[in-house]
Amino acid sequence: MNDNRPLLEVQNxxxxxxxxxxxxxxxxxxxxxxxxxxxxxxxxxxxxxxxxTGRAILRLIEPTGGCVLFDGEDISRLxxxxxxxxxxxxxxxxxxxxSSLDPRMSxxxxxxxxxxxHGMYKSSHERETQTLKLMDTVGLARRLYNxxxxxxxxxxxxxxxxxxxxxxxxxxxxxxxxxxxxxVSIQAQILNLMKDLQAELGLTYMFITHDLSVVHHFSDDxxxxxxxxxxxxxxxxKLFENPMHPYTxxxxxxxxxxxxxxxxxxxxxxxxxxxxxxxxxxxxxAKRCPYASDQCRQCEPTLIEKEKDHFISCFLHQDG
Numbered sequence: 001m002n003d004n005r006p007l008l009e010v011q012n013x014x015x016x017x018x019x020x021x022x023x024x025x026x027x028x029x030x031x032x033x034x035x036x037x038x039x040x041x042x043x044x045x046x047x048x049x050x051x052x053t054g055r056a057i058l059r060l061i062e063p064t065g066g067c068v069l070f071d072g073e074d075i076s077r078l079x080x081x082x083x084x085x086x087x088x089x090x091x092x093x094x095x096x097x098x099s100s101l102d103p104r105m106s107x108x109x110x111x112x113x114x115x116x117x118h119g120m121y122k123s124s125h126e127r128e129t130q131t132l133k134l135m136d137t138v139g140l141a142r143r144l145y146n147x148x149x150x151x152x153x154x155x156x157x158x159x160x161x162x163x164x165x166x167x168x169x170x171x172x173x174x175x176x177x178x179x180x181x182x183x184v185s186i187q188a189q190i191l192n193l194m195k196d197l198q199a200e201l202g203l204t205y206m207f208i209t210h211d212l213s214v215v216h217h218f219s220d221d222x223x224x225x226x227x228x229x230x231x232x233x234x235x236x237x238k239l240f241e242n243p244m245h246p247y248t249x250x251x252x253x254x255x256x257x258x259x260x261x262x263x264x265x266x267x268x269x270x271x272x273x274x275x276x277x278x279x280x281x282x283x284x285x286a287k288r289c290p291y292a293s294d295q296c297r298q299c300e301p302t303l304i305e306k307e308k309d310h311f312i313s314c315f316l317h318q319d320g
Contacts, residue, residue: 007071025279097181114164232314270288
């Protein structure tokens with residue numbers, strides 16, 4: 001067994017949706033890897049395909065094409081029964097900690113449900129013991145054992161969601177904007193908790209967010225998506241020090257600086273957004289890019305490794 005092999009390998013992943021006007025290319029030919037125990041942050045505007053990518057990897061929605069290798073095994077063609085068993089190793093934390101929890105179930109029932117459905121423990125006593133252990137792990141007071149989601153604040157609800165995701169002892173968790181619905185002070189608590197759990201349990205994260213200031217400190221690598229395409233991927237520090245794609249530069253310029261005398265010069269993105277329905281094989285950012293050439297409007301750039309571990313899909317950095 002190759003210990004250096006990535007835990008997750010996504011190859012040419014596609015997800016199209018049929019609409020009255022044609023095929024909507026939500027995720028289009030996306031390729032990346034995530035190493036064991038690492039975090040890949042996935043960023044971009046709303047509607048760029050971040051969440052759809054995460055759900056397609058877990059097969060919560062079926063991909064249109066491509067393949068996903070999890071620990072060396074191609075899971076994109078597993079039967080439903082085998083995929084159900086595989087999901088013990090792959091979990092998700094949803095964006096809204098309220099709508100993702102069953103309001104008719106108590107805290108303990110929500111956390112215990114995955115263990116019961118997968119037959120992990122033989123007795124209810126064992127499941128109860130594990131539920132209390134998980135509550136301790138995520139910082140939920142045991143006195144909340146029989147309370148319901150509507151009685152709790154957003155931070156505690158998200159801790160329930162994290163405990164539920166951990167209940168099956170997964171290796172990989174898709175974190176779909178897990179702190180965007182929370183107050184800033186609670187965001188920090190949840191992010192610190194997730195970091196501690198990663199170090200303790202060796203978890204691998206795909207962290208989906210639109211908040212670049214959060215992803216900078218939370219991720220090992222960052223992937224930038226635009227209209228279903230992966231346009232740049234690099235180690236977090238390298239991406240912030242040397243962004244290459246014009247879209248990435250514009251995103252980074254929007255991050256507020258704590259130094260009022262040294263604010264970033266804002267790069268405004270203007271122009272018409274390309275339709276994701278039946279798109280032409282051209283650069284999808286060309287209509288909004290100040291550097292776009294005829295080549296950008298006629299051909300589609302490919303994702304290349306411009307520098308070590310720094311991938312870019314832009315004609316400005318290709319052809320030498």
